[in-house]
Amino acid sequence: MFVLVNLKAYPCDAVAVAEAAATVADDTGARIAVAPQAAHIEPVAETGVETWAQHVSSSGHGSHTGSTLAPAVADAGATGALLNHSERRLKLADIDGSLRAAEDTGLDTIVCANNPRQVAAAATLGPDMVAVEPPELIGSGTPVSRADPDIVRDAVAAADEVNPPVPVLCGAGITSGDDVEAAADLGSEGVLLASGVAKADDPEEVLRDLVSGI
Amino acid sequence: MFVLVNLKAYPCDAVAVAEAAATVADDTGARIAVAPQAAHIEPVAETGVETWAQHVSSSGHGSHTGSTLAPAVADAGATGALLNHSERRLKLADIDGSLRAAEDTGLDTIVCANNPRQVAAAATLGPDMVAVEPPELIGSGTPVSRADPDIVRDAVAAADEVNPPVPVLCGAGITSGDDVEAAADLGSEGVLLASGVAKADDPEEVLRDLVSGI
Amino acid sequence: MFVLVNLKAYPCDAVAVAEAAATVADDTGARIAVAPQAAHIEPVAETGVETWAQHVSSSGHGSHTGSTLAPAVADAGATGALLNHSERRLKLADIDGSLRAAEDTGLDTIVCANNPRQVAAAATLGPDMVAVEPPELIGSGTPVSRADPDIVRDAVAAADEVNPPVPVLCGAGITSGDDVEAAADLGSEGVLLASGVAKADDPEEVLRDLVSGI
C-alpha cells in the first residue's frame, strides 16, 4: 500500500509533517510520500521523505510564466506528480501532456478521477497509478471504502481492463488504519489523504495508525 | 527604475542568474529582482537577490491542490508576485483575489496588461505597480519602447489617472541599457524582461548593460 | 430603470417568459430585456422583446469552434450582451476583447462584477453599463439592496469616478417592485434578476410588480 499525504494549501508545517512521514516510513518500511506546495518541495525533500508535486504543467521548457515545470519540481527534489486532482481538474489533452512531461523528467505519476469511467480513461493515458476520489466525500471524514465501496471495486475493475493494468489508489475521507485496510480489501493499492494528517495535532501518530493495517 | 527578470520556464540555471543579479544590484545600487519557478524560489532567495513569484493564486489556505499559495511563496523567500502575465492571464475576479492574497502576505505586486485600457483596469484594483506588455512583442527582440512608444505613454497616462497613481513598468523585447533608458524617457518606472537575461551566455554582463542607463 | 431577466439554464419556457416581458414592457413603457440561452435567441427575439446574449466570446470570425460569436447572436436578434457574470467569469483581457467584439457588432453591453473595486475596473474598459452582484446573494431571495446597501452605493460611486461615468445595475435576490425601488434609491439604474421571474408560476404578474415602482 502506498500512502500519499497531500498537503494542499493547508496552513500546516510542511517540514514537520514530512519529518513525521519520513520517520514512520523508516520505522515501518511503509511507502509514504508527501505532496507539498511547489515552493515547499525543496525543504520537504531535504527531510528524506518521498516528495511529490501536487501538479505539473503540460508545457515543457519555454515561455510559460506561472507554469509548474516538471524539471523544476524534479530539481527541487520531487520524484512524483499528482495530476487532475478534483481541485485542479485538467483538460484531457493536458493530462496527456503533463504525463509526457512528467515521464520525460522521470517523475512517477498518479492521475485522479471522479468515477470508474473516468478512471478507465485516465488509465489508458499510461500513468503509473490512478486514483478514484468521489469529490463529495473529500474532507468528509467518511471513508470512500465505507460510503461507496462499489466505486472502488468498479475503479479497480476498470483499470484492470486496460493493458497493461494500472494500480488504483483511493481517496476521500480516509483517516485511520481501518480505512486503509478496507481500501486494500477492495483491491486498491494505496490511499490519498490530506486533512486527516495535515490538520492532525500529531501527524506521526496518525501516520503510524494509518500504516498499522498494511 | 526597477528591473524584473522573469525566468519563465526557461532551461537556465536559476541560481546562477540570481547570483549575477545579486552581484550587479549590490555593485550598482540598482533594484533588480528575479522571478523563478515556484519550486526554485527558496534557492534563488538564498542568493540574497530580491525574489518574486511568477504567479500566486487567489485562494488562501484550504483545500486547493495545485494552487500557488501566497504564504507558501513568501515562506520560501519571495517578496513580490507577478500577476496576469500574458502567459498566465487571470479572470478579473482572480486578479482582485490574488492581489488581496498577496497584500495579506506582505508581497509586492505587479499586474500585467496588454494595452492602456487594461492597464487602467488593473490599476484600479490597487496593485503596487502595473506593467504593459504587448503580447506580439514578447520575445521579439524589438523593444516596446521603439516598436510602440505610444502604448507606453498611454499606459503611463492611464495609470496616472487612477488615484493614487500607480507606477508603470513596460516589457517585451527589452535587451539593452538603451532600451531601459528609452522606457524611462516614456515615463515608465521599470522593465520586465526574460529571455534577454535568462538565455544570455553571460547574464551578469547583460544586467550590467541594462542598468548602465539608470 | 432597466430590468434584465437572465434565464440562465433554467428549465423555463423562454418564449413564454419573453412574451410576458414584451407585454409588460409595451403596457408600461418600462425597459425590460430577456437573456436566454444562445440557441433560444431567435425565437425569443421574434416575440419582439429586447433580447440579450448571456455571453459573447472575445474572438471574432475564424476558427473558434464552440465560441459564441457576437455577430451570430446579433443575426439571431440579440441587441445586447451580458459579460463576466459570476457564473461565467472572464479573464480581464477577454472582458476587453468581448467588449470590443460586442461594440463592433452594435450590441449593448453590461459587465458584471463582485464588488465596487471590480466594478471600477470593469467600468474603465468602456461597457455601456456595469452590474454589481455579490455572488453569495445570487438566488438567495434576499435583495442586495437590503442585505448590503453599501455595496450598491459604493459601486455607484466607483463607476461615477470613471470618465465618462458608467450606469450601475445591481442584482442578486431581487424579486419585487420594492426591491427595484430600493435599488433605484441607492443610485442604481437597473436590476438583473433570474429565478424570481424564470421560476415564477406567472412571470407576467411578477414583472408587473417589478416595474410598478419605476
Add this chain to the structure above:
Amino acid sequence: MFVLVNLKAYPCDAVAVAEAAATVADDTGARIAVAPQAAHIEPVAETGVETWAQHVSSSGHGSHTGSTLAPAVADAGATGALLNHSERRLKLADIDGSLRAAEDTGLDTIVCANNPRQVAAAATLGPDMVAVEPPELIGSGTPVSRADPDIVRDAVAAADEVNPPVPVLCGAGITSGDDVEAAADLGSEGVLLASGVAKADDPEEVLRDLVSGI
C-alpha cells in the same frame, strides 16, 4: 461515411451551407450534418439538414449563465453534439459530464482528440463516435490521411480495443472526395471538415465531390 461540416465562427451564410448540405444528402443518400454557432441552430435545422451543436456544457438545468445547455440546443433542432474539439478542449471530467448531458437529451456525440492515446481515453467514456484531428493539420489543406496516415490507423486500432468498439472519424485538411476515400481506406467511418466547405464559393459542389467517393 459520415460527413460533419463544422462552421466554427466563420463568416459564412450558415443557412445557405445547410441548404446545400441538405440537397446533397437528399440526392445522394450520404449522411451529411452541419454544426453551426448555437445561435444559428434553429434556422439551420429548419432546412432539414442533420444539425449538430459545436459544444454542449456538462452542467444541466440550473444557475449556469452563459452555458450551452444540451436541452436548449436539442429544442432548437440539434440532434448531435461535438465535444472537445481542439479549439474547445475540455477537462476530462467535463467531457464525461457533457457526454452524460448529451445522452440524457438524446443527442448523438463525437469526442475529438489529438492523438490515438487520447482517442482511446475518449472512447472509454462512451461517446457514439470519436474523431482524431492532429491540431497542426487543421486548416492546412493537407489531409491527415496523406500527411499522417498512421495516426488514423492507430486511432482506429485504439478505439477498436474498447468494448464496445467506437467508430472513428478523422479530420484536418480534408477537402476532396479523394481525401474522404483515403480516410475510409484507413478504417475511418467519417470525416470532419470546416473551411473546405464553409469558405467555398460553391459549398454544394464541394459537398458533391466529397461524397462522390463514398
